[in-house]
Amino acid sequence: MLVETSAHGSDLPTRTRVSGGRVHDDAPDTATAFTRLSALPEGPERDAIRDELTKAWLPMAHRIAGRFRNRGESLEDLRQVAALGLVKAIDRYEPGRGAFESYAVPTITGEIKRHFRDRMWALRVPRRVQELRNKVRIARRELAASSGGETPSVADIAAHTGLTEEEVNAGLEALESFSTLSLDAEMSTSDDGFSLADTIGACDDAFDVVIDREAAKEGLRRLPERERAILYMRFFEDMTQSRIAERLGISQMHVSRLISRCCAQVREQALDHGSRPDRRTGDGRA
Template identity: 85%
Template sequence: MLIDMSTSRPVTPAPTPAATTTPTTPARRNHDDAPDTASRFARLAALEEGPERDAVRDELVKAWLPMAHRIAGRFRDRGEAIEDLRQVAALGLVKAVDRFDPERGAFESYAVPTITGEIKRHFRDRMWALRVPRRVQELRNKVRLARRELAQTPGAPEPSAADIAAHTGLTEEEVAAGLEALESFSTLSLDAELPAGDDGYSLVDTLGGPDASFDVVVDRESAKESLRRLPERERAILYMRFFEDMTQSRIADRLGISQMHVSRLISRSCAMVREEALGRRDGRG
């Protein structure tokens, strides 16, 4: 309490105006790798093609390269070397610099999705050993993330297809497709040794070889119509010779003719069948 010494009366102090507070919007925090290059982009847009423009373009790419490397780091541990990912990100950065219009906003807002899209396109088009539909690739990513999240609990068992389906909202059939796609990202070499086989026994050893019988089937089908038009005796001789594997002498004894005559009939019949079959194959029949 204050006292007026001239009147000895208490004096009530005047109220102090309340301090006014103005709400402040926190300033947007830029990354350390987001330099201020607005003036250089404006200059780049004003320059014609030539050495000076190329120099400014190179300066911009160099200034924003750390950001591209940061984005590439988000995709590490996905089967691709980090240096290769940085190369892809740098390519996306160059495209962003070339296509950016300074009048349409901040460069970072345009460059981030451009670089990210370039990296995702690299994984989609270059990294799959087997080409699978984009829908299946998306299922693979969902299944991969779900398995990682479900396995974070210490001591948790390997999640089943039903667990993954419940976690992601996918059907079990979709989960199965995603699990199969997980194995399609890379292929096994044919020279890889089989784990359950003997030493030196590789996958290529399980593959079959060409079957010469297929050519025989084609030849038989080609000759079938011509064989039907042969006289009955000639058909019988060819059957005994080529299907029953009888010698010409035995055929001659069975039919009561000379072995020389059997030889001539076989040669003449085969020539006729061959000529008709080749004629049909060439379109003459």
């Protein structure tokens, strides 16, 4: 049954559609307007018809947006996204290739779903993983309903969906990625409770020391025995250059030059990761 009425402030007639017992009064008869729009060049007249079409079909866009309420996004924002999808549908629609509604509904719906996919995830995950998440979520709900609320296993979900258990696990992990927990969230209900941030480890500077020591090993091995002994006395026994000179029977100035030269050689070897040939200039003996 089609009944023409006035359309939401627009001069375009509206057709009230009765289908399957549901009444939608947001499908205006705009075939003539779309034909005019497609024939007009860019300009004020075309913009005016485009705006008129947008106003006429906006209630339908808002209805579609309402299907996605209560999913973490405000209805007003969803309506704005739906309106953007409507404008895209109007700009891309080609009269003569089917009814505009048949083209606009999937276009608007796709725009809203894209908004959820790209903007609403707290942690960005690949689209394929998002699709796995949806399959796993639906399967868990269906299996739980058929088993009286019992949580299905990974194997059950895999058998139900035809996915591998690895894919099911990826989907389950993605279920927790849509929202995040604040670092200030309390992790205990007692008075001496701690926050999530308290459970996160910090960088350990000792790792850098280990890396530096491993990098210096090869350079130290290539030093003559006396130079290795000098470096050991200076940096491990914390001896002064004067005491080292006294023990070895050489001058303090010579000890200083040997330490500087050996440190430079070990540093170069460490930075080169052993890629260059041995560049020792002698055994450094007096």
